[in-house]
Amino acid sequence: xxxxxxxxxxxxxxxxxxxxxxxxxxxxxxxxxxxxxxxxxxxxxxxxxxxxxxxxxxxxxxxxxxxxxxxxxxxxxxxxxxxxxxxxxxxxxxxxxxxxxxxxxxxxxxxxxxxxxxxxxxxxxxxxxxxxxxxxxxxxxxxxxxxxxxxxxxxxxxxxxxxxxxxxxxxxxxxxxxxxxxxxxxxxxxxxxxxxxxxxxxxxxxxxxxxxxxxxxxxxxxxxxxxxxxxxxxxxxxxxxxxxxxxxxxxxxxxxxxxxxxxxxxxxxxxxxxxxxxxxxxxxxxxxxxxxxxxxxxxxxxxxxxxxxxxxxxxxxxxxxxxxxxxxxxxxxxxxxxxxxxxxxxxxxxxxxxxxxxxxxxxxxxxxxxxxxxxxxxxxxxxxxxxxxxxxxxxxxxxxxxxxxxxxxxxxxxxxxxxxxxxxxxxxxxxxxxxxxxxxxxxxxxxxxxxxxxxxxxxxxxxxxxxxxxxxx
Amino acid sequence: xxxxxxxxxxxxxxxxxxxxxxxxxxxxxxxxxxxxxxxxxxxxxxxxxxxxxxxxxxxxxxxxxxxxxxxxxxxxxxxxxxxxxxxxxxxxxxxxxxxxxxxxxxxxxxxxxxxxxxxxxxxxxxxxxxxxxxxxxxxxxxxxxxxxxxxxxxxxxxxxxxxxxxxxxxxxxxxxxxxxxxxxxxxxxxxxxxxxxxxxxxxxxxxxxxxxxxxxxxxxxxxxxxxxxxxxxxxxxxxxxxxxxxxxxxxxxxxxxxxxxxxxxxxxxxxxxxx
Numbered sequence: 001x002x003x004x005x006x007x008x009x010x011x012x013x014x015x016x017x018x019x020x021x022x023x024x025x026x027x028x029x030x031x032x033x034x035x036x037x038x039x040x041x042x043x044x045x046x047x048x049x050x051x052x053x054x055x056x057x058x059x060x061x062x063x064x065x066x067x068x069x070x071x072x073x074x075x076x077x078x079x080x081x082x083x084x085x086x087x088x089x090x091x092x093x094x095x096x097x098x099x100x101x102x103x104x105x106x107x108x109x110x111x112x113x114x115x116x117x118x119x120x121x122x123x124x125x126x127x128x129x130x131x132x133x134x135x136x137x138x139x140x141x142x143x144x145x146x147x148x149x150x151x152x153x154x155x156x157x158x159x160x161x162x163x164x165x166x167x168x169x170x171x172x173x174x175x176x177x178x179x180x181x182x183x184x185x186x187x188x189x190x191x192x193x194x195x196x197x198x199x200x201x202x203x204x205x206x207x208x209x210x211x212x213x214x215x216x217x218x219x220x221x222x223x224x225x226x227x228x229x230x231x232x233x234x235x236x237x238x239x240x241x242x243x244x245x246x247x248x249x250x251x252x253x254x255x256x257x258x259x260x261x262x263x264x265x266x267x268x269x270x271x272x273x274x275x276x277x278x279x280x281x282x283x284x285x286x287x288x289x290x291x292x293x294x295x296x297x298x299x300x301x302x303x304x305x306x307x308x309x310x311x312x313x314x315x316x317x318x319x320x321x322x323x324x325x326x327x328x329x330x331x332x333x334x335x336x337x338x339x340x341x342x343x344x345x346x347x348x349x350x351x352x353x354x355x356x357x358x359x360x361x362x363x364x365x366x367x368x369x370x371x372x373x374x375x376x377x378x379x380x381x382x383x384x385x386x387x388x389x390x391x392x393x394x395x396x397x398x399x400x401x402x403x404x405x406x407x408x409x410x411x412x413x414x415x416x417x418x419x420x421x422x423x424x425x426x427x428x429x430x431x432x433x434x435x436x437x438x439x440x441x442x443x444x445x446x447x448x449x450x451x452x453x454x455x456x457x458x459x460x461x462x463x464x465x466x467x468x469x470x471x472x473x
Numbered sequence: 474x475x476x477x478x479x480x481x482x483x484x485x486x487x488x489x490x491x492x493x494x495x496x497x498x499x500x501x502x503x504x505x506x507x508x509x510x511x512x513x514x515x516x517x518x519x520x521x522x523x524x525x526x527x528x529x530x531x532x533x534x535x536x537x538x539x540x541x542x543x544x545x546x547x548x549x550x551x552x553x554x555x556x557x558x559x560x561x562x563x564x565x566x567x568x569x570x571x572x573x574x575x576x577x578x579x580x581x582x583x584x585x586x587x588x589x590x591x592x593x594x595x596x597x598x599x600x601x602x603x604x605x606x607x608x609x610x611x612x613x614x615x616x617x618x619x620x621x622x623x624x625x626x627x628x629x630x631x632x633x634x635x636x637x638x639x640x641x642x643x644x645x646x647x648x649x650x651x652x653x654x655x656x657x658x659x660x661x662x663x664x665x666x667x668x669x670x671x672x673x674x675x676x677x678x679x680x681x682x683x684x685x686x687x688x689x690x691x692x693x694x695x696x697x698x699x700x701x702x703x704x705x706x707x708x709x710x711x712x713x714x715x716x717x718x719x720x721x722x723x724x725x726x727x728x729x730x731x732x733x734x735x736x737x738x739x740x741x742x743x744x745x746x747x748x
Contacts, residue, residue: 176694178513178520178560186696215562217694221499244698246708253701253708253727255734262697270519270691276745279544280519280691281738360730409694409713 005112006035008119013340018309020190020273023337024088024119032123036064039115042101047117050099052457053159055079057096057117064120073128076121077135080456081162082201084129085155085184087122088193090453091295091331109332129200137168137208144168146470149232151218151410154182156238156443158205159456163463164236165208169470172232174216176409179269182240184452186269187261187296189303192334219410224417224439233473234438234466237425238459241444242407246400247291251354254362256283260292260300260401267303273310284311285397289365290343291351292401293321293328295451298335300399301343318344318393320351322370322383348372350385354398365395404449424448432462433469440466474558477534481550482616490540490584490616491550492526498533500525500563506591507569507685507717510537511693512561514548521545522690522712524588524662525564535563538587538616543739547748565693566716569683571595575657578650579605579625580643580671582663586616588685589662593624601657602626606646608667612637644670651678658683661720665729672720682720686711689732703727 009025010016016023027035045058056075063072076083096117097103097110104111146169150161153175161171179185180202184193206212218227227235244259246252258266263282266272272282288308290301297319305317319338321328324347328335339345348370355364369389372381406423418426418435425434425441432440442458444450478494500510504525511520521543527536541547552558569592577596581589586607597603603624608631609615615630615637622628629646630638639646644667650656651674659682661671668684675682688700688711695713702709703724709715 176562177692178562186692215560216499217562217565220564221503221562242695243710243713244696246698246701248708253703253731255731259698262691262699265691265697271517274517275738276742278517278519279515279548279742281735281742283734359733360727361734407695 003034003038005038005114005116006031008116013342016191017305017315017341020306022194023191026126027119027123032064032120033067035116036061036120039065040101046099046101047096047115050096052095052453053080053460055121060124061115061117061120064124069124069127070131070133072124073133074135076124077128081159081166081205082456083121083125084197085125085193085201086453086456087118087120087125088197089184089188090118090121091451092118093332095453108326126197129197134204134207135166137166140168143467143470144170146170146233147172147231148234148236148466148470149174149218149227150236150238152176152182152238152240152443153180153202153212154238154240154443154455155184155452156240156455156459157182157236158202159459160236160238160442160463160466161210162205162208163460164466165205165210167467169467171210173210173212174218174222175212175214176217177269178214180212180214182238186265187299189264189268189299191302191306192299217409219413224414224436228438233470234440236459236462236466237410237434237439237441237445238443238455239407239410239441239445241404241449242409243405244400245403245405247351247402249351249353251356251362252400254354254356255360256285256362256397257354258397258399260290260296260399261404263300263399264296264303267307273307282307283397284308284313285395286313286316287394288317288397288399289393289395290317290319290399290401291321292403293319293323293330294401294403295330295334297321297401298330298338300401302334302338302341304397304399305341305343315342316344317342318346320346320349320367322348322350323372323380324348327380348383350383352390354395355392362395362398364392365398366390366392404444406445406448422448430461431465432458433465438469474561476552476554476556476558479552479554482538483614485611485614488541489550490538490614492536492538493549493552494534494536495558495561496533497535497561497563500561501528501530501533501535504528504535504564505568506571506595508564508566509693509716510535510561510563511565511690512549513559514545514552516559518548518559519545520691520693522565522687522693524685526587526590538584540584544742544746544748547743562693565712569595569660569717571599573600575601576654577601577603577658577660578647578656579603580647580659580661580663581605581607582643582667583609583614584616585661585663585667586621589660590617590620590624592660593621597624597626604629604650606631606643606650608632608643610634642670643667644674647671648674651675651680656680659720660684665725665732668720668723669725672723672725676721683717684720684723685716686718686723686728687732688716688728689734702731
């Protein structure tokens with residue numbers, strides 16, 4: 001008889017929907033021991049192959065059962081420098097947990113019975129952070145004389161920097177914004193990834209000797225050529241996805257229609273929820289509509305409903321998505337959390353027009369109902385508009401969270417950097433090497449929009465290739 | 474990011490236009506006419522875009538000129554010499570396309586006069602015959618007259634109240650020039666109604682007319698879409714596709730409305746913080 005999975009403690013939904021405090025409280029030691037004891041230590045564990053950075057999951061869980069938490073921490077850190085981040089934001093149900101032996105065959109994502117690997121990772125990561133456990137950098141005679149520039153301090157950049165610093169290489173990160181973390185800070189809200197956790201993981205990189213320059217846009221203040229001339233032996237590009245996509249429907253430029261990037265950046269990076277103590281404003285509507293079905297849409301909706309609650313506005317935030325819940329790319333946990341917090345879901349709906357008042361502010365959204373047809377290129381069933389099903393809803397604020405295109409700020413000034421038709425940087429998938437010798441890339445600028453852990457997986461591959469490249473110089 | 478020098482250029486009914494010289498060697502080395510920076514005055518501040526008016530590569534400085542309008546420009550106007558701004562990033566946006574056009578007219582209104590100055594210098598250097606038309610509400614609000622006189626072949630000054638130069642709007646002088654002789658480029662920066670009026674005046678003459686837009690921005694690197702504008706029926710981002718666009722194609726009404734979205738909040742924070 002298999003033991004039931006241990007459920008994780010969470011902040012009560014009524015309380016948490018009024019604040020930006022962390023929602024998931026994580027495992028106690030007792031929880032972690034109990035959950036770890038459910039792992040049957042498969043002879044040939046599939047979970048490890050399901051992890052984009054190849055964490056020795058079986059190994060670290062074993063160490064937990066032995067109460068050797070330091071050992072568990074160092075086991076994870078062999079492959080991943082950011083266990084506290086990944087333990088919180090990894091879509092584990094699509095990765096390691098999906099291939100866990102306890103997941104029923106043919107499921108699109110992990111069954112509830114799959115080991116809660118992400119919560120265990122988080123427990124171990126936080127344990128390491130509390131004890132300030134430090135990994136040491138190698139002292140390689142050749143590598144320690146080398147300098148590598150990393151462009152972007154998001155998941156890909158941080159991961160690559162960490163891997164290289166551990167080999168003893170001098171790493172300098174260039175970040176365009178005034179704060180580090182990329183999407184981990186401007187995109188993911190503090191109730192999913194508390195800022196102290198993010199800061200402590202980035203600090204652990206600084207302890208490895210990584211230098212970070214903020215307010216610095218490579219391609220504008222310095223070109224790739226200039227970096228090489230300054231003595232950098234290799235460059236990693238972790239630029240991230242940039243340009244937010246819009247639907248291209250009438251009225252989309254009315255006031256108070258945001259891209260998810262803008263809405264989230266105003267709050268997560270610029271602290272607009274604390275206006276006027278902080279000076280960046282954000283609109284808090286009475287009827288907020290969020291369009292999309294990914295993690296970004298969930299984040300935006302959950303931020304929106306918090307802003308309404310915190311400002312004495314009767315909460316009315318609705319997620320509108322063209323397909324059904326099953327097709328939503330978001331983590332199941334975020335979907336559940338959004339519902340618990342009072343976010344409404346209006347599915348199989350396609351927005352067609354925003355209507356504004358004479359001052360140019362959005363007041364209504366017109367949309368049609370859809371049904372699912374045959375699968376499209378993405379393998380998901382295509383939403384088809386049902387004729388004459390058009391309807392109107394009150395909407396004085398909308399957040400468009402339907403995806404991102406490539407940021408061209410660097411590629412447009414670097415003609416020798418080959419890009420594909422989407423503007424993404426083309427790489428050799430084995431080495432992540434770009435068309436320029438000594439320049440590597442990873443994360444969303446290569447793969448289009450992906451997850452934090454996928455970006456880290458690419459960055460890790462790139463770091464291995466960069467070390468090879470440096471040793472051959 | 475240190476403010477090395479601050480000068481109040483004009484002050485009228487408590488609204489000042491200030492010139493700041495800021496230490497930013499990497500930006501100074503790269504900045505070209507038409508580009509801008511995004512800065513924050515304080516850690517709790519907002520990010521605002523401002524045109525780079527001048528650079529000194531030797532001293533590693535850039536010059537910006539700002540008029541007190543919203544809360545952040547008021548904070549900026551209060552920055553003391555020796556103080557450091559919390560953050561500054563750039564140079565952003567496409568530089569102005571500088572080449573020999575032939576006869577170029579630059580139109581600057583209010584604080585927009587500052588933004589035509591680097592373009593005037595670069596256009597003159599490229600061998601153009603450069604005429605600048607600058608205008609303000611009254612004499613005491615006029616900036617950079619001497620500098621532009623030096624940089625251009627011809628300078629026409631207009632004031633709304635006739636307290637200096639000619640009485641009237643910049644568009645009147647522009648129309649006369651276009652009627653008098655063929656011009657190859659018109660470049661205008663100023664308040665939205667002024668830029669719109671310029672585009673109306675130049676359209677019948679079919680002269681290539683550029684405007685540098687002042688859309689609201691957050692990151693300034695193409696990530697957020699706050700600065701989106703409709704140009705020729707297509708959505709463009711001012712920060713990475715601009716800030717300059719063909720004047721006749723800009724949807725002015727939309728820009729004006731989008732720029733007014735936080736007016737109430739702006740009033741609120743200014744009253745609250747007594748600025």
